[in-house]
Structures are given as structure tokens and as C-alpha cells.
Amino acid sequence: GNSVTQMEGPVTLSEEAFLTINCTYTATGYPSLFWYVQYPGEGLQLLLKATKADDKGSNKGFEATYRKETTSFHLEKGSVQVSDSAVYFCALIAGFQKLVFGTGTRLLVSP
Amino acid sequence: DTEVTQTPKHLVMGMTNKKSLKCEQHMGHRAMYWYKQKAKKPPELMFVYSYEKLSINESVPSRFSPECPNSSLLNLHLHALQPEDSALYLCASSQVRDRSGANVLTFGAGSRLTVL
Numbered sequence: 001g002n003s004v005t006q007m008e009g010p011v012t013l014s015e016e017a018f019l020t021i022n023c024t025y026t027a028t029g030y031p032s033l034f035w036y037v038q039y040p041g042e043g044l045q046l047l048l049k050a051t052k053a054d055d056k057g058s059n060k061g062f063e064a065t066y067r068k069e070t071t072s073f074h075l076e077k078g079s080v081q082v083s084d085s086a087v088y089f090c091a092l093i094a095g096f097q098k099l100v101f102g103t104g105t106r107l108l109v110s111p
Numbered sequence: 112d113t114e115v116t117q118t119p120k121h122l123v124m125g126m127t128n129k130k131s132l133k134c135e136q137h138m139g140h141r142a143m144y145w146y147k148q149k150a151k152k153p154p155e156l157m158f159v160y161s162y163e164k165l166s167i168n169e170s171v172p173s174r175f176s177p178e179c180p181n182s183s184l185l186n187l188h189l190h191a192l193q194p195e196d197s198a199l200y201l202c203a204s205s206q207v208r209d210r211s212g213a214n215v216l217t218f219g220a221g222s223r224l225t226v227l
Contacts, residue, residue: 034215036218042220042221043115043117043201043218043219043220043221044154044201044203044218045218046215046216046217049215089153093214098156098159098167099156099216101153101154102153103152103153104151104152104153
């Protein structure tokens, strides 16, 4: 079946540090890939998406590239801010199947 | 309007109570979803409605009863819940899924339920 594996958290960084959160996937067919973000006490917000191989999704300084050869969709940001502290979920959907989430990675950014 | 609105934001209920969670969207989406999220876990799918018809029930106990009265509204009726049902309940909506799989789910802020 389809699955998503994310790096364990929490990831703890200082403000302006470089961020990478790893995400790899297993899927039949050609999935679409997503990063969702959940701020404390809130629901999930779509951060970015990519629907085919080599697509790069980007939003608010975050980027992720759909790598079919390594089945990866790692999230990166060049300079994190305290306001980026949240839980980040990698997810995929393939064909008519349901959205599958990774376990989530908590990011803590200190001033 | 690009929002999914959920009410109430917080709900405390006893095990013998009957209550409902409500969800509303005005984006013209014809697929609506209920998810359950426990602390420090990813959301788990409970139900999917497509064109106001129940299309997926992820073997959810019958004490949770979904209802989709029209294309904009989704309810989750709660009865005889257990303390372990305490969680954040998230509603989401999307265009009806197509073969591209690229449909994006828009989530509400959630209803935090505590069962005493």
C-alpha cells in the first residue's frame, strides 16, 4: 500500500538556520505529494504541493522537489523564523485513493 | 470564501450525552471529509462524502454518525462516546477526486472534543 516516512522530530533550530525535513514515500502509480503545516492549536494548512516528477513546490520560502528516482520530497527553507515553529506533515495521494500522511515532524525555532 | 468553518471549537461531553459537530464550506467542493487527530499523531480518515453520498467509512464505530444534509454542510453526530474518543476532529473539503490525484484538501481549524 501507499505510505510516507518522515524524519523523527523534534527538529530544533536557531532563527535564520537552514531547514531540511526528510520525506520518502512508497506508492503505486504516480502520486501527488504535499506538505501540510499545523500550527499549535490549529487545523492543517497546505504549504506546498507537486503533482509530477521533477516538479518543485514552493511557498513562503519553503521548497520541495518531487524526486521519482529517490522517491523523496524533502522540505527545505533557507532561513527559518520563530513563526515557522509548527508540525509539518508530508502526505501523498495516488489515483482515487485516500490522502496518506506521514507521522509529522515538529519544528522548534528559537530566537 | 476559501475557508472550512467548524463549530464548536471546543466541546466537553459526558459518555451519555448526544452532541454534534458541524462543518461548512462555500467553495463549491463536492467532497467532504471527517478526520480524527490524537495528540502528536497524524490525522486519521474517518468518513468521506462525495456528492452528498457516503463513499468511505473507515470502519468507524457506530457511536459516530456522519450526515451530509447538502453540498455545503457536513455534520458528525456523537452518542455514547468513550474517553478514548477525546481528540481533535478535523473537517476537510476538496473537489471530487479525479484520476490525477492532485485535488487539494482544505482543512478547518478543528473541534477539540473531550469526553469525560
